[in-house]
Amino acid sequence: MLSFHWKKGDKKVMEWDQLRFVRELTIAIRTKNFDPREFIRKGDSYLFNFAEKNTSGLDEGRRNFLKAMVIGVGVATVAGIVPGLRVLVPPNVSAVSAFPKSLLVDSSGNPIKASSLPVNSPIITIYYYPLSGEPNFLLNLGDSSGKPVSVPSYTVTVPQTGDKYTWPGGVGPNKSIVSYSAICQHLGCKPPFIHFYPPKYVTPSQINAPEPDTLTAQAIANAKAANAPTIIHCDCHGSTYDPYHGAQPLTGPTQRPLPTTILEWDSSTDYLYALGSLGVGIYPEGANGVPSKDPTVDLSSSFGSSVGDKTEVSDSENPFSS
Numbered sequence: 010m011l012s013f014h015w016k017k018g019d020k021k022v023m024e025w026d027q028l029r030f031v032r033e034l035t036i037a038i039r040t041k042n043f044d045p046r047e048f049i050r051k052g053d054s055y056l057f058n059f060a061e062k063n064t065s066g067l068d069e070g071r072r073n074f075l076k077a078m079v080i081g082v083g084v085a086t087v088a089g090i091v092p093g094l095r096v097l098v099p100p101n102v103s104a105v106s107a108f109p110k111s112l113l114v115d116s117s118g119n120p121i122k123a124s125s126l127p128v129n130s131p132i133i134t135i136y137y138y139p140l141s142g143e144p145n146f147l148l149n150l151g152d153s154s155g156k157p158v159s160v161p162s163y164t165v166t167v168p169q170t171g172d173k174y175t176w177p178g179g180v181g182p183n184k185s186i187v188s189y190s191a192i193c194q195h196l197g198c199k200p201p202f203i204h205f206y207p208p209k210y211v212t213p214s215q216i217n218a219p220e221p222d223t224l225t226a227q228a229i230a231n232a233k234a235a236n237a238p239t240i241i242h243c244d245c246h247g248s249t250y251d252p253y254h255g256a257q258p259l260t261g262p263t264q265r266p267l268p269t270t271i272l273e274w275d276s277s278t279d280y281l282y283a284l285g286s287l288g289v290g291i292y293p294e295g296a297n298g299v300p301s302k303d304p305t306v307d308l309s310s311s312f313g314s315s316v317g318d319k320t321e322v323s324d325s326e327n328p329f330s331s
């Protein structure tokens with residue numbers, strides 16, 4: 010029987026039918042509307058149903074193989090067959106085997122109501138997820154008149170590799186609430202050095218604004234070309250991200266979008282939950298601040314412990330001087 014080895018001399022890891030099945034599944038994931046958000050929410054049951062419907066079938070052998078793959082090597086590895094996309098599962102953290110579903114609460118422990126989030130607020134609003142040392146932006150996006158704007162799904166391109174992935178768009182009563190990692194993907198600056206610029210600050214007058222709120226003419230031009238009335242800008246070296254389009258970079262030096270933190274909105278309670286992350290699994294934890302390419306190395310316990318089933322949303326200062 011034919012078998013497949015990762016490299017010469019390795020222990021046999023796959024039979025031929027299993028390899029063919031993995032190929033089939035990989036192609037189906039690329040071409041048949043595999044929904045990463047559902048995968049994170051439902052885990053292997055979603056993957057099993059998807060495989061049942063979109064491959065030549067799951068007999069008992071394939072079912073056991075898929076189960077062993079999910080249990081044995083982890084959800085992150087299964088998700089790794091989606092091109093350009095990683096589902097970041099924090100490894101090496103004893104309390105966390107997958108992302109927690111985490112309710113967003115205020116400092117008194119009361120759930121945050123989605124409809125109460127101010128639109129286009131310049132105040133840096135963050136929460137930590139999935140680990141206690143990982144800040145995320147919570148943004149309610151609007152137009153230049155301050156009205157919430159429904160933000161549709163978007164295909165994000167990773168400039169570094171050309172890979173693409175599907176960003177799910179906004180949630181909440183107006184589909185205008187989005188969330189991203191607040192760790193700059195250039196060299197890892199965090200708030201307040203990276204922050205959100207509402208429309209009134211994405212104008213040529215910002216070119217001459219005092220540090221740290223200066224924007225370049227290029228950033229403003231690229232935001233305009235991308236039809237992005239607001240931006241996230243990192244003061245450290247000038248990387249600019251488009252919050253309307255999956256935090257796709259508008260200007261470098263970053264070569265990667267900000268990872269998305271997936272939110273769920275419960276329309277019956279108006280509560281928000283963090284469910285997981287999408288994006289390229291690269292964090293600035295490599296040698297000398299140079300990002301490595303392995304999320305299992307970069308997402309380590311140096312980011313803290315799991316936030317568990319609740320995480321507090323906190324406001325910090327308005328970074329703009331005027």
Ligand code: FES
Nearest residue numbers: 193195196243246
């Ligand atoms: S760390 Fe953000 S631009 Fe360099």
